[in-house]
Amino acid sequence: MVVSGLLPYDDNNIFAKILRAEIPCNKIYEDEYALAFHDIRPQAPVHVLVIPKGKFVSFADFGANAAADLVFGFNRAVALVAKNLGLEETGYRLITNMGWDSHQEVPHYHVHILGGRKLGVMLAPIDA
Ligand code: AMP
Numbered sequence: 001m002v003v004s005g006l007l008p009y010d011d012n013n014i015f016a017k018i019l020r021a022e023i024p025c026n027k028i029y030e031d032e033y034a035l036a037f038h039d040i041r042p043q044a045p046v047h048v049l050v051i052p053k054g055k056f057v058s059f060a061d062f063g064a065n066a067a068a069d070l071v072f073g074f075n076r077a078v079a080l081v082a083k084n085l086g087l088e089e090t091g092y093r094l095i096t097n098m099g100w101d102s103h104q105e106v107p108h109y110h111v112h113i114l115g116g117r118k119l120g121v122m123l124a125p126i127d128a
Contacts, residue, residue, distance in 0.1 A: 003107045005058030005099035015051050015108035029081045033073030036081045036113075045116025046085055046092070050078045056109040058098045078111050087115040093122075 010016070018025045018037070025037035028048060039047040052074045056062040062071070082092050092115035097104035 001105060002100060003104050005060050005097075005102075005104055005107070007057055007107055009055040009057050009061075010107055011055075013107050015049075015106050015110060016055075019051065019053060019108075029077065029084065031073070031077055033070055034077035034081075036077065039112065044114040044119065046087060046114065048081060048085065048113040049110045050074070050081055050113065051108055051110045057107045058104065058109050059096045060098055062109040078113065082113050082115070085113065085115070087113070090115065093119050 014023070017023045019035060025035075027035065027037045029036040029050075032053065034050050034052055036048055036050040039049050052062060052066065052070060054062075054066060054070055056066060062074075066074075078094065082088065082094075085092075092113055095112040095114065096110065
């Protein structure tokens with residue numbers, strides 16, 4: 001299901017349940033600002049999701065409404081997770097999907113960390 005990034009926050013979204021430890025995840029990092037875990041349907045040899053500890057639907061919501069310490073701490077966590085995954089030398093791609101056109105599926109702000117192989121052009125051709 002594709003979602004709007006502008007909806008009110010849904011406490012029952014899957015990442016909210018992961019944050020509350022109601023469902024499991026393959027966790028690789030956690031601090032006071034962020035939780036990182038492996039994507040359940042990896043699209044690269046390394047495919048990790050990093051989510052903030054807070055009720056934010058999308059990047060738009062997070063960027064507009066998160067407290068400064070959370071924005072700072074979350075971004076630090078994303079960089080640290082990528083470094084800990086050994087991706088700094090070869091490089092990696094960050095993706096965050098926001099709303100309909102991006103194909104956002106989960107209405108809790110998250111950043112995808114993708115790496116472990118050459119990732120090719122940034123977007124597939126329009127007719128792919
Ligand atoms: P997006 O389209 O940016 O909202 O991405 C949502 C991502 O969450 C997809 O890559 C899914 O494979 C991933 N995903 C959905 N449910 C889970 C889950 N329970 N554990 C880990 N990853 C998940």
